[in-house]
Amino acid sequence: ILTDKTGTLTEAKMSLSHISVFNDWADDEFALKLAITNSDVVIENPKEPRDNWRIIGRPLETAVVKAAVKIGILPHQVKKEIPILNFRPFNSASKFSASLIEYRGKNFICLFGAPEILLKISTQTPEESRRQILKEIDKMANSGERVLGIALRETDDNQPIPFTAKYKFEGFQFLATLSFTDPIRKGVRDTIHRIGEVGIKTVIVTGDHRGTAEAVAKELGLPTRPEHTINGPELDAMDAEELKSRLPQLRVVSRVSPEGKLKIVKAFQNIGEIVAMTGDGVNDAPSLKQADIGVAMGSGTDVAKDVAELVL
DSSP: EOSTTTTBBBOOOEEEEEEEEEEOOHHHHHHHHHHHTTTOOOSSOTTTTTGGEEEOOOOOHHHHHHHHHHTOOOHHHHHHSOOEEEEEOOOOOTEEEEEEEEEEEOOOOEEEEHHHHHHHTOOSSSSSHHHHHHHHHHHHTTTOEEEEEEEEEEESSSOOOOOOOOOOOOEEEEEEEEEEEEEEEETTHHHHHHHHTTOEEEEEEEESHHHHHHHHHHHTOOOOSSOOOOOHHHHHOOOOOHHHGGGGHHHEEEEEOOOHHHHHHHHHHHHHHHOOOOOOSSHHHHHHHHSSSEEOOTTTTHHHHHHHHOOO
16 A cells, blocks of 8 residues: 555644744744745635634645634735735645745745755755754654745746746745644554554655654654665656665655656556555546556545545
């Protein structure tokens, strides 16, 4: 069974636990406002009391908005203060969302997503600071928290549609990290143990940071030594024989791309395994279709459910 993490192994009840800001001119509140400009959520009942708001969207983005609302930062007010000129939603290939925003008479591009990826394009952040930020990211991820980063760059581009397919994101300054907790779903550890006893192997396949994925695996009783984990970029670079040699011990695949998921499914099938794959997004459809048993979540996209054998 190749299983995603958020919402399957965990409850998908994200809560913001900590904000770390790495620039003197910014603070927690500003970081939270920037995260809101990059959150694609809908408040279904905005006229009702705030405590009763139903916020629909990706679990992480709804957690951002809920945390902000708790301290009186309201999305509609943020979008008046920081107008959004253009927005590119999160996608599992780039692993970040992007917004073109206006703030105090200047235009900025703001990115919100996988912190180590944002750090690579944050060339305006000094090397010493980058090492310190990376250490902080690893520390939070290794404690099981889901970590997202915010990066910012001023731009002369005032066109409403700057994010073409060829748009190159570079020259950013790394601003902050937001970390989230997401409790393990009740009964999952016992389930993995019971199916393991009858010969079914569980492998976590997730877009999350390696440290986060390994921390969850450890909590679920899965082995987490270096040979048990493959990171996405490492997987992408592997040839068929190299991957085949890693499969017997593989228990975690982190920062995986949609193409990586498909590669893992095919690799296990090529050594004679019968593979079940869980997923819920449009990008999961190819691997769900390839798997012997595609398992889609009832809360997922219609595309995922259409190609699956089983809908939970």
